Ligand SMILES: O=C(O)C1=C[C@@H](OP(=O)(O)O)[C@@H](O)[C@H](O)C1
């Protein structure tokens with residue numbers, strides 16, 4: 057589906073938006089619930105990724121297809137590997153079959169698992185024969201994706217001897233690892249994370265616990281971008297958020313202050329307000345702890361006409377698409393000058409935003425959502441717009457509430 061976006065009214069925005077739970081927290085909680093049925097989950101994500109995870113966990117044999125969901129692919133690999141008697145072929149979309157998984161497969165096989173590649177060495181689909189994993193210690197590279205580490209940690213309490221991980225190299229996306237440990241702690245599992253060593257104690261029963269999922273901060277990023285590109289006076293209220301978030305993307309509140317956007321926390325709601333026009337001509341951020349907001353921030357900077365230098369982007373080439381390449385191509389269509397290398401993006405300042413652009417989305421929800429706020433400055437078309445359902449199915453409906461005109465063409 058192609059959508060034409062425009063913003064004819066140019067008014068100050070006032071809106072109230074309810075976003076569902078973080079997909080990262082949801083997919084972790086679902087796996088923990090499968091291991092420990094006394095867990096109840098509140099405010100789960102309504103995303104496609106959450107739904108494939110929930111469905112996948114119920115299978116005991118045959119094929120499980122997780123489509124584009126990275127967390128589901130990695131978390132279910134660990135789950136099925138540790139489930140004695142379950143025989144599964146775990147597969148995903150064409151793109152998922154290009155996203156590497158050998159770091160996780162090697163670690164699990166070292167722990168005693170029986171996983172083989174059904175097709176191409178190092179990539180899904182995987183043949184998994186569930187077994188009791190008795191080994192306790194494993195070392196694995198930590199600079200490719202934190203999801204491999206979270207996958208191992210999530211099954212750790214259910215292993216007879218617990219788990220001791222040694223992380224090799226620079227640890228990437230650290231807040232996601234801490235989120236996993238915090239959820240384990242919430243259900244009473246004892247963990248420690250010191251230097252490059254993580255330990256998780258075994259736990260064979262969990263008392264009745266309700267995990268309340270905070271709403272998704274990565275989804276909130278698009279409203280931060282809209283606020284930044286709007287007039288002073290804009291106020292967007294988002295529910296349900298909290299100050300002491302487990303999500304690393306909550307750093308948005310700090311980052312967007314640079315663009316004149318303030319955040320206030322009241323009970324379970326945040327208000328994001330455009331209080332001043334951006335005074336910077338260039339910003340730089342290391343996003344190795346928050347890779348999913350790189351697209352949002354680069355488009356915001358382009359819309360504001362300011363330069364940015366983003367580093368820590370080494371994981372972007374193996375996400376839903378090669379996000380560094382996709383950003384460069386799509387921003388350039390609007391007239392931006394962008395340079396990228398293996399781990400950074402430089403955007404040069406430019407005041408003109410080309411009209412009549414059609415944004416390609418490359419099966420990447422964040423390409424569609426990150427570019428949409430630019431409609432406040434210039435009308436555009438978004439190709440394959442329903443790609444947003446991977447993390448935020450209600451995105452276009454919510455955007456209409458802000459006064460954007462969205463038409464199917
Ligand atoms: O653990 C998670 O829930 C996630 C970890 C991050 O991946 P990497 O660790 O591969 O950067 C992030 O990009 C992804 O959207 C969700």
Ligand SMILES: C=C(OP(=O)(O)O)C(=O)O
Pocket residue numbers: 124125126127128348375376422447
């Ligand atoms: C990278 C993402 O997801 P995943 O790796 O779980 O597919 C994302 O949602 O931006």
